[in-house]
Amino acid sequence: MKYISTRGQVEPKGFIDTVLMGLADDGGLMVPEKVPTVSESTLQAWSKLSYIDLFLNIFALYVEDEIPADDLRQLAEKSYANFRHPEVAPVRQINDSLHIMELFHGPTFAFKDVALQFMGEFYSYISKKYGEVIHILGATSGDTGAAAIQGVRGKEGIKICILHPHNRVSKVQELQMTTVDDQNVLNLSVKGNFDDCQKIIKDLFADLPFKKQHHLRAINSINFVRILAQTVYYFYAYFRTQEAAAGRPINICVPSGNFGNIFSGFLAQKMGLPINKLIIATNENNILERFVKTGEYKPGDFRSTHSPSMDIQVASNFERYLYYFLNEDAAKVSAYMQQLQSEGQIVLSGADLEQVQQDFAAHGASNAECLDEIRKYKQQYDYLLDPHTACGIAAYELYNGDNEVCVTLATAHPAKFDEAIILCDIKQDFPAPIAALFDMPQYQTVIDHDQDEVVRQLESFYTLQV
Numbered sequence: 013m014k015y016i017s018t019r020g021q022v023e024p025k026g027f028i029d030t031v032l033m034g035l036a037d038d039g040g041l042m043v044p045e046k047v048p049t050v051s052e053s054t055l056q057a058w059s060k061l062s063y064i065d066l067f068l069n070i071f072a073l074y075v076e077d078e079i080p081a082d083d084l085r086q087l088a089e090k091s092y093a094n095f096r097h098p099e100v101a102p103v104r105q106i107n108d109s110l111h112i113m114e115l116f117h118g119p120t121f122a123f124k125d126v127a128l129q130f131m132g133e134f135y136s137y138i139s140k141k142y143g144e145v146i147h148i149l150g151a152t153s154g155d156t157g158a159a160a161i162q163g164v165r166g167k168e169g170i171k172i173c174i175l176h177p178h179n180r181v182s183k184v185q186e187l188q189m190t191t192v193d194d195q196n197v198l199n200l201s202v203k204g205n206f207d208d209c210q211k212i213i214k215d216l217f218a219d220l221p222f223k224k225q226h227h228l229r230a231i232n233s234i235n236f237v238r239i240l241a242q243t244v245y246y247f248y249a250y251f252r253t254q255e256a257a258a259g260r261p262i263n264i265c266v267p268s269g270n271f272g273n274i275f276s277g278f279l280a281q282k283m284g285l286p287i288n289k290l291i292i293a294t295n296e297n298n299i300l301e302r303f304v305k306t307g308e309y310k311p312g313d314f315r316s317t318h319s320p321s322m323d324i325q326v327a328s329n330f331e332r333y334l335y336y337f338l339n340e341d342a343a344k345v346s347a348y349m350q351q352l353q354s355e356g357q358i359v360l361s362g363a364d365l366e367q368v369q370q371d372f373a374a375h376g377a378s379n380a381e382c383l384d385e386i387r388k389y390k391q392q393y394d395y396l397l398d399p400h401t402a403c404g405i406a407a408y409e410l411y412n413g414d415n416e417v418c419v420t421l422a423t424a425h426p427a428k429f430d431e432a433i434i435l436c437d438i439k440q441d442f443p444a445p446i447a448a449l450f451d452m453p454q455y456q457t458v459i460d461h462d463q464d465e466v467v468r469q470l471e472s473f474y475t476l477q478v
């Protein structure tokens with residue numbers, strides 16, 4: 013299995029080099045040269061596997077012999093040992109048509125742990141086995157940062173710097189990141205929004221001499237391994253719902269900001285998982301909804317919402333979708349991305365738009381809708397949704413058809429977003445690890461939205477002996 017760039021200017025790479033490269037050196041995103049497909053009989057055989065065995069079977073198709081099978085098993089077992097649920101990602105049936113896959117049983121109570129616990133172990137393995145220097149640079153709207161830091165804190169040979177938007181993440185998200193006192197962690201709180209943070213890190217990754225000199229590694233979903241690790245739970249969700257669905261089509265509804273989570277579902281579908289509909293849920297930052305409904309992909313005005321992890325206008329994995337949408341034509345992808353940069357938009361119409369609408373349905377929930385869903389599900393089912401999952405539920409209610417079953421992905425635990433829960437007049441008890449954060453000192457550097465300042469911070473952090 014080799015990996016290539018969506019823009020076609022990178023020599024094919026193996027799995028490990030692809031992970032280490034992160035953002036492709038030509039500015040594109042790495043994708044498998046050929047997506048492996050699985051037969052019906054394989055799906056049948058996989059449907060009874062435990063989460064870890066399923067993970068190993070799927071990874072085997074992408075990693076081939078680059079990592080010995082025993083090593084990969086150890087890495088996977090270590091990655092999921094800290095999850096609070098033995099199934100890793102359990103599925104709960106809420107009513108006849110709705111199932112919720114709880115992806116928040118990892119150390120930082122968000123779906124990001126599922127991939128980032130593995131990435132932490134993987135980077136540590138690569139650092140020990142090959143002596144690679146691992147200097148992680150990432151941007152977060154709240155959840156990725158906390159999960160990435162948790163995945164590598166205190167690990168030898170690894171340093172991590174995370175940019176988050178100052179005062180634009182929830183209090184718990186901020187505490188999860190900034191109460192970590194390990195010397196290998198640097199939190200930069202940037203006066204700006206998530207898109208500003210993501211742009212800074214992408215520009216630094218695109219500066220190849222800088223990237224090489226400082227051994228920059230990515231943990232965001234620009235890194236293909238993030239996508240792959242998330243693909244596993246789509247298979248798991250499908251298999252765990254099949255019995256209750258009793259032959260009815262199964263849809264999956266996905267709260268998504270950076271398009272990484274939903275793209276993992278798209279990849280699972282491409283591999284042969286018979287997901288009926290992929291439903292994108294987002295908030296008032298509804299670029300993805302507008303794209304699916306009108307064909308116009310155009311970043312709009314940034315809004316602060318009750319679901320801050322999805323406060324994103326420029327969705328980085330959109331480019332991976334474009335690549336497959338354009339029949340893997342890298343020259344066309346480059347032209348579209350060039351157009352996005354110069355004209356600020358991409359517009360699809362006619363048969364192209366119809367194709368997009370076959371691939372996805374999408375809904376951007378308003379702030380009011382989000383809170384209404386939280387109240388409603390607490391009242392009707394005594395189930396407390398976090399605000400991102402609530403946006404997902406709003407989308408499920410709109411797009412799940414009669415006689416269809418839907419798995420909505422619960423991407424975070426409500427305790428991470430008490431600001432929204434309080435607005436619904438609901439009182440929740442915090443799980444102990446979250447409650448403990450409020451008594452801890454914080455470590456972060458607040459900086460202006462200024463790339464040169466980030467460079468200065470990185471240069472001193474990466475040369476620091478820890």
Ligand SMILES: N[C@@H](CCOP(=O)(O)O)C(=O)O
Nearest residue numbers: 152153154155156232233270
């Ligand atoms: N919602 C994310 C934003 C970054 O997305 P990623 O999937 O590319 O890491 C967050 O919580 O940080």
